[in-house]
Amino acid sequence: MLDRFAYVAMTGAKHTMGQLANTTNNLANAQTPGFREMVASFRSVSLNGERADSRAFVVDSTPGSVFTPGPIQTTGNPFDVAIKNNEGFFAVRRPDGSEAYTRAGKFTLDDLGVFRAGQNSVVGEAGSEITVPTDVSRVEIANDGIIYGFNSASNAFDQIDRLRLVNIDPKNLVRGADGLFEAVGVEEPELDRDIRVQQGALELSNVNPTNAMVQMIEQNRMFDLNIRFIQTADQNAKAANTLMTMSRG
Template structure:
């Protein structure tokens, strides 16, 4: 009977954790470029000579749903969406490299091209600096050009090229900040085949209906595990009564 308790107890615990993942996905249903998180259950045997048939239920994170979200036109020059597979490389505060699909960019007060979260967008030689009083144009291949607004006719100057990467999905891991990194910790190589769509953003790939259905299903599973624990308690009580009579 204690085998039932092991399974029901750990199952209920990890269903609650999976509910947290579902809630996290729903909370990011409108986050630009967000990739839904995917979890799964697996059984892990309890180690010990006296517990050979006992097993825990473990909720293991499989990874992310890498399906692309829908493309929405914004008309803003500093908005870009990655077309198909690929990522935009950004520089973290510690100097390391991470990857995002959120192409909503801005200029810092020092004229550095950044994400809306204040992370520098990486170019061929590092962060891309933009001179004042210019209009920016981002080409399909990630080339950032400055068009002077002080001269006529306007003269375009190439400032750099956004680093676009396309590593294997199995090599990517999501960080607590929502950004992806290579499992090895090394920077990914630039990919020539990754292209951008200008004046557009990619929406989250979270399916709200599926996540709501999943949340209801998990609630029912949690109730089932609680009923199993109650049955185990009732069985233990009846067994104690029979032993007392004998």
């Protein structure tokens, strides 16, 4: 019994530290546009093996994400775009060519006129990167994601491309190491023409800093509690060994 007690407490302390790391990451990204809160849970698993029947250990499930929308903040920057729907994602192309998805619409225009989201290029309707011609002096993005450029020569707006806006079931999304989401187990998502965007605005993180701070306090207390359990199990084991020694004497 003491063996099981100590083992559960030991693994519980270990994975509480992992959960605390998730919460710390959430708090650090409380102001990151489009960031989705990370969550993790615990479960008890029996240890299989010879003479291990009395043992169980704690593991944390694969960290998931909360996909509730964050607040939208007006910035006035024409390259900032926020998705107004509760669902939907921007498609971006990583440097390795893979497609990923994000709610962060903080875009820039590089020296070649390519729409960028950090180190990634923003994907257009046809699946290629969005490039603004050099003779365009102003960019306008309609609420359906169509990008127009003002041509000074013709004194008119011409359509350049359209943002590739997709709607994916969150159950099929996995967060990559770079914070972008990848679609797993589904074919390449199609453009969703019902998604609406707002130019000159950003969707902020959906992390509630106050809740994150409360979670950090609770997780620190849980870690301390597990450590005390381990110490108690050790003290009980020593007391049991003393009694066994006395009985043999």
